[in-house]
Amino acid sequence: MTAPAPIPLLAVPTVPLLALDTVWFQVAGTVCNLTCSHCFITCGPTNRRHAMMTRAEVRPYLDEALGLGARDLYFTGGEPFLNRELLAILEDALAIAPTTVLTNATLIGPDLAARLRALERGSRYSLEMRVSLDGLDAAANDALRGEGSFAEALAGLRELARAGFDPIVTVAQTWDEADDAAMRERFHDTLRAEGLPRPRVKVLPLFRVGREVARTRGYAETERLTPEHMLGFDIASLQCSSSRMVTSRGVHVCPILIDAPDALLGRTLRESMRSYPLAHGACHTCWATGATCRN
Template sequence: MSIASAAARTPRAPQVPLVSLDYLWFQVAGTVCNLRCTHCFISCAPDNHSFWFLDLPTVLDYLERSRAWGVKEYYFTGGEPFMNKELLPMLEATLAVGPASVLTNATLLPERTVRRLAEIEAGSRYSLELRVSLDGPSPETNDPIRGEGTFERAMEGVGRLVEHGFLPIITAAQVWCPHEDEAVLDRFYASCRKVRYERPRIKILPSIHLGREVLRSRGYDDSEIVTAEMMEGHDLTTLLCSSGRVVTNRGVYVCPILIDDEGANLGDSLEAADRPFEIDRSACYTCWLHGAICTNTGHLGGEA
C-alpha cells in the first residue's frame, strides 16, 4: 500500500458509470439535525444550513421522473428527516411507487407521528423501513457520540415503532474495535428486548473519515484511495455511485457520503447526473472496501 498514493496520482482514477439508477436518495433535511454527533461525516447540526430542506413539490417531481429510470428503492436522509414537516406526505407519495427507507435518530417520533407512519405503511404494498442510528448499546457508549440522553430517547422511539408493527433496523457506526463486534451485538439485542423488540435487525457500518469524524478519530491517509489496479476484477456494482444518486436542494450529487464535495455535484437533474464519476476521493476507498454500505442490504464486511 505504500505505493498507492503515487499510483493514484498517475494518469486518472477509475471512472464509475451509473450502471442503473436503483437507489434514489433524498437529502430531505439537508444538513440540519437536532443532534450534533461527533462522528457525523457531513457535520450535521441544528446550525449547519449548508444544505437545506427539500420541499414536497421537489420530491414529487423527482418521484415522477424516477419512474422512467425504474428506480428500485427510495431513501430519505439528512440531517434528521423528521425535522422536515413534509416528510410524511413525501413517504406516502413514495410508497405509492416503491419501497422507502428513512434514516433517523428516532428522537423525534411522538405517538401521532408513528401512528401515521403505520397507517401509511399499511396502505402500501411496499416496505417502509425505519433505520435508527445508535452508536452503542447503552447510554455510556452511545451518548458520548450522539449527545446526552439520546440513547434513552432513541430507544423510546424504537419501542414506539415496534409497538406499531415496525421492525426498525438499528444502524451503528463501528466506533468500537472490530473484535468486539459479537459482544456489542449481544448488548444491542439485550437493549432492544428491554423495549420489547424481540427480533432486532442490526446493521453495523464502518466509519467514514470525513466531517466531524476527522476530529473524533482520524482522517484518511494517502494510501486510502482507489487505484485503477484495485478495480481490476472488482465488481463495480458494489459501489453506490454505479447504482444511486442523491437529490439535494443544491442539485443531484453522486452519493450521500460526498455532498460536502462540490465536485460530486453532478447537475440539476437525473439526466445531468447520468455520467461517470471519478472515484478519486478517499471516502470512495471505504465504499470499495465494504461495498454499497448505505443501502439496507449493505453491511460491514458484506457483499452489497
C-alpha cells in the first residue's frame, strides 16, 4: 500500500481574527518630535504620511469597538501628545475601556502629568502610560533616539511617577538574546536610580522595516513564514489574531504594517474582521519572538 500523498499547503499561512480584544489608534499619525533611527514607521516632524486623527474621527471607532467587544484601547503615533485633542480623546476612551498611551515622554511636564492623572481618577478604567527609552545612559539612548532625548524622557518619566503613575518603559532589544535577563535587570536598576520607585520594563524586538532598514538591514528572503512554521504554533499568540489598528486612512491589520497597502483591511473595524496572509518579513519577527505590542 502506498502512503497517501501529502495535502498540499498554501504558500502563505493566514491568521484569522479570533476576537477583537484590542483596538489601536495612530492618533498622531506619523508626526513625531523625534526622528529615531530605528523607527519602523519612519516618523518625524515633517512626516504626514498618516494624518493626525481628530476627536470626531476617533469617536465612531470607539463606539464600534465597544459594540464589537473590545477590551482595551491603545493610542500611539508618532508622538500622541502632539495631538492637541489627545486629552479629550482619552476622556472618550476612558469612558469605555482601559486605555494606554505610548509616548516618548519628552513633552510631559508637571501640568500634563497632573491632567492625565485627573483623567484617570475620573474614570472607572485604568490609564497606563508607556514610555520608550532605548539605552541605559544618554550615549546609548541618544544614539538611537536623538541628542537630549534620554534626559527629556527621564524628566517626563519622573513627572509621571510624581503624579502617581507607574509607567511601563519599553526598550528596543538591541542586544543579543543571551544578554536579555541581565539587560532587563540593568534597566530596572537604572530606572530606580533615576527616581522611578516601581519601574516596569517591556522589551520589544526590532522590526526591520522603516528607518531600521537603513540603520541595520531589511528582511532576507528567507525570513518569511510558511505553513510549516505554523505547525504546533499557537496562532492566538500573534497580536493580529485579536487586535486592529485604526489610522486616518482606515483599519489596518496591526500597528507594525500601517505602510503596507495589503494591510489596510477596510474603513471600519467590522470590515477589517477577516483573515490576513502573513506574508511580510515583520510577521517572521512576531513568530520568532512572540512579540506583542500590548502591555
